[in-house]
Amino acid sequence: MKxxxxxxxxxxxxxxxxxxxxxxxxxxxxxxxxxxxxxxNVILIAHALSGSxxxxxxxxxxxxxxxxxxxxxxxxxxxxxxHYVIATNVIGSCxxxxxPMSDAYPSEEPYRLKFPVVTIKDMIRAQKQLLSxxxxxxxxxxxxxxxxxxxxxxxxxxxxxxADRIIALAATYATRSWTIAFxxxxxxxxxxxxxxxxxxxxxxxxxxxxxxxxxxGRIAGHISYLSPESMDEKFGRNxxxxxxxxxxxGRYEVERYLEYNTNNFSRVFDPLSYLYIxxxxxxxxxxxxxxxxHDAITRIKAQVHLISFSGDYLFFPSEMxxxxxxxxxxxxxxxxxxxxxxxGHDAFLVEIDKFDGVVRAAMEN
Amino acid sequence: MKxxxxxxxxxxxxxxxxxxxxxxxxxxxxxxxxxxxxxxNVILIAHALSGSxxxxxxxxxxxxxxxxxxxxxxxxxxxxxxHYVIATNVIGSCxxxxxPMSDAYPSEEPYRLKFPVVTIKDMIRAQKQLLSxxxxxxxxxxxxxxxxxxxxxxxxxxxxxxADRIIALAATYATRSWTIAFxxxxxxxxxxxxxxxxxxxxxxxxxxxxxxxxxxGRIAGHISYLSPESMDEKFGRNxxxxxxxxxxxGRYEVERYLEYNTNNFSRVFDPLSYLYIxxxxxxxxxxxxxxxxHDAITRIKAQVHLISFSGDYLFFPSEMxxxxxxxxxxxxxxxxxxxxxxxGHDAFLVEIDKFDGVVRAAMEN
Numbered sequence: 001m002k003x004x005x006x007x008x009x010x011x012x013x014x015x016x017x018x019x020x021x022x023x024x025x026x027x028x029x030x031x032x033x034x035x036x037x038x039x040x041n042v043i044l045i046a047h048a049l050s051g052s053x054x055x056x057x058x059x060x061x062x063x064x065x066x067x068x069x070x071x072x073x074x075x076x077x078x079x080x081x082x083h084y085v086i087a088t089n090v091i092g093s094c095x096x097x098x099x100p101m102s103d104a105y106p107s108e109e110p111y112r113l114k115f116p117v118v119t120i121k122d123m124i125r126a127q128k129q130l131l132s133x134x135x136x137x138x139x140x141x142x143x144x145x146x147x148x149x150x151x152x153x154x155x156x157x158x159x160x161x162x163a164d165r166i167i168a169l170a171a172t173y174a175t176r177s178w179t180i181a182f183x184x185x186x187x188x189x190x191x192x193x194x195x196x197x198x199x200x201x202x203x204x205x206x207x208x209x210x211x212x213x214x215x216x217g218r219i220a221g222h223i224s225y226l227s228p229e230s231m232d233e234k235f236g237r238n239x240x241x242x243x244x245x246x247x248x249x250g251r252y253e254v255e256r257y258l259e260y261n262t263n264n265f266s267r268v269f270d271p272l273s274y275l276y277i278x279x280x281x282x283x284x285x286x287x288x289x290x291x292x293x294h295d296a297i298t299r300i301k302a303q304v305h306l307i308s309f310s311g312d313y314l315f316f317p318s319e320m321x322x323x324x325x326x327x328x329x330x331x332x333x334x335x336x337x338x339x340x341x342x343x344g345h346d347a348f349l350v351e352i353d354k355f356d357g358v359v360r361a362a363m364e365n
Numbered sequence: 366m367k368x369x370x371x372x373x374x375x376x377x378x379x380x381x382x383x384x385x386x387x388x389x390x391x392x393x394x395x396x397x398x399x400x401x402x403x404x405x406n407v408i409l410i411a412h413a414l415s416g417s418x419x420x421x422x423x424x425x426x427x428x429x430x431x432x433x434x435x436x437x438x439x440x441x442x443x444x445x446x447x448h449y450v451i452a453t454n455v456i457g458s459c460x461x462x463x464x465p466m467s468d469a470y471p472s473e474e475p476y477r478l479k480f481p482v483v484t485i486k487d488m489i490r491a492q493k494q495l496l497s498x499x500x501x502x503x504x505x506x507x508x509x510x511x512x513x514x515x516x517x518x519x520x521x522x523x524x525x526x527x528a529d530r531i532i533a534l535a536a537t538y539a540t541r542s543w544t545i546a547f548x549x550x551x552x553x554x555x556x557x558x559x560x561x562x563x564x565x566x567x568x569x570x571x572x573x574x575x576x577x578x579x580x581x582g583r584i585a586g587h588i589s590y591l592s593p594e595s596m597d598e599k600f601g602r603n604x605x606x607x608x609x610x611x612x613x614x615g616r617y618e619v620e621r622y623l624e625y626n627t628n629n630f631s632r633v634f635d636p637l638s639y640l641y642i643x644x645x646x647x648x649x650x651x652x653x654x655x656x657x658x659h660d661a662i663t664r665i666k667a668q669v670h671l672i673s674f675s676g677d678y679l680f681f682p683s684e685m686x687x688x689x690x691x692x693x694x695x696x697x698x699x700x701x702x703x704x705x706x707x708x709g710h711d712a713f714l715v716e717i718d719k720f721d722g723v724v725r726a727a728m729e730n
Contacts, residue, residue: 177599177619192578216554220550246382246383279613
């Protein structure tokens with residue numbers, strides 16, 4: 001599979017939902033497969049909070065492929081033999097698109113906290129601008145999970161004629177207090193960390209030793225991505241190391257897992273980007289800008305394929321069902337699948353064999 | 366209702382599960398009602414993580430009564446007209462019983478991190494010592510929710526002849542990884558806070574400005590005490606203050622609630638006590654010291670009344686059901702009630718009118 005990684009530069013302004021303008025801006029993106037002549041084989045992939053445009057394939061020297069490599073590739077659910085797949089990095093990210101640590105033009109200083117708040121609507125507007133610049137004005141499908149699913153749904157509502165179908169996994173119609181509360185841990189832990197310096201940390205400050213505040217916030221994140229059942233299965237009550245059970249800081253296996261993963265994450269992910277992307281998730285509400293959720297949903301012309309996971313403790317199946325019921329009542333074309341899984345929210349990343357058939361069928365529909 | 370608040374001093378050693386000894390030690394406790402001549406009207410109350418021996422009644426000048434005031438009092442589910450109710454403060458606490466900030470005898474310096482790890486088994490052993498010192502060698506009932514429910518269950522297993530009945534609410538048979546993960550946020554946030562000084566903070570350091578790390582950890586706690594449904598009902602997606610939706614640090618109502626409650630808590634609760642009590646919760650496992658959970662449960666001679674809450678996201682109804690099924694199979698006298706509630710784990714504190722009838726019936730049984 002051919003992987004092409006690029007960054008597109010835009011000197012045109014990006015008009016944000018807040019009324020502010022981002023100019024210039026860049027979008028990092030990756031493509032797999034070939035664009036056909038009719039330009040009608042495009043699938044757009046949208047990533048989640050911690051993701052990037054590296055959705056599939058293996059970079060030279062890497063051991064770990066892109067985050068949805070099980071779904072995207074030759075002969076896979078999203079088949080790159082017949083499709084031209086474009087995965088873009090959201091604005092606000094720290095992986096190549098313009099974000100809070102990018103230069104605030106015309107200075108060479110980062111925006112930091114002067115970066116404008118971006119929303120899911122802004123993310124997809126930027127993506128649309130990218131596709132327009134590539135001469136793509138219509139896509140076969142938009143696919144995403146979690147925050148990626150929010151983007152897919154928002155596309156369907158805001159640009160009803162743009163995609164033939166959207167496939168949204170493990171998402172919702174509006175972020176609930178429950179999720180905002182989980183995100184709050186990260187917001188407070190980052191802000192209160194002295195090394196965050198109110199956002200004025202030096203570039204590259206956390207490459208060696210990640211920001212503890214981000215790691216702490218990420219613990220709460222991991223809880224919400226797993227589930228009681230998946231934790232039972234993964235960790236049980238296993239105790240690790242040579243410390244005895246009666247050492248105050250002796251650790252259960254689940255604790256070691258959380259430490260390891262969150263420490264790694266805090267060296268890789270920029271804390272300001274985390275704050276901005278979390279804000280975009282918190283403010284997500286499909287009905288904003290429309291009279292009601294019903295009004296927003298009614299605009300959709302694409303086929304909508306919704307996939308939820310029974311063990312998802314972040315965005316519960318009932319939330320996707322709520323959308324499905326509205327589509328049903330309106331007679332809008334859609335499918336709804338609840339995948340049985342104990343992997344929690346993360347199932348959309350790890351239980352691909354349980355839903356790639358649904359994705360394949362949707363593409364052929 | 367007559368409230369008596371006392372502290373009992375013990376110069377006898379408390380032998381801990383870890384093999385260590387706590388000596389001397391103190392237990393703060395409160396009593397309501399009168400001990401009858403036969404000494405057979407005693408009900409022991411056990412508190413949860415953030416609780417204390419002040420379970421009921423109003424202190425002079427206070428606005429807020431004890432944490433289970435709705436359940437304990439004249440004519441209430443736990444009727445102080447006919448019962449002598451004793452609520453004790455667990456060892457490790459910061460509210461009067463010996464804990465990590467108590468003087469490490471014979472010095473006048475606090476134990477701090479030299480305080481021994483205490484377990485639920487240790488907590489009830491201390492309580493038993495207190496009751497013995499009061500001449501009480503048998504009780505009518507032991508009642509507690511959450512960590513208090515763990516204590517009640519542990520009493521039933523470790524001292525089968527001690528109580529006629531135990532009533533455990535919103536608890537479990539062994540703490541699962543899910544709960545340990547929530548607690549992990551607090552452990553890391555406290556340890557990483559520079560003002561914690563590795564446990565060497567001055568006494569009273571947080572009376573004015575609470576430890577941020579404890580407040581952050583407590584955010585995760587509050588998430589686990591509530592539920593998606595209770596948050597929808599309490600907060601929805603309401604946005605507060607004069608900051609607009611597009612201010613990075615503008616807040617949703619749920620965020621304000623979390624800030625307010627956790628900041629208050631961090632001024633009142635000692636962070637070392639929090640670490641120790643959380644450790645006691647993490648290590649809770651009814652089967653430790655016995656061949657199996659079945660073996661532990663089989664020891665029980667008391668009537669066991671289990672009450673779970675349908676919306677509890679910390680200790681799920683299925684965990685209490687698991688105990689009930691074992692009792693059922695063994696033919697041991699018990700009742701199991703799942704209370705329908707959207708209040709999450711906190712239901713055991715706030716939905717008293719939904720279960721006080723069960724408590725009353727259990728007492729009369």
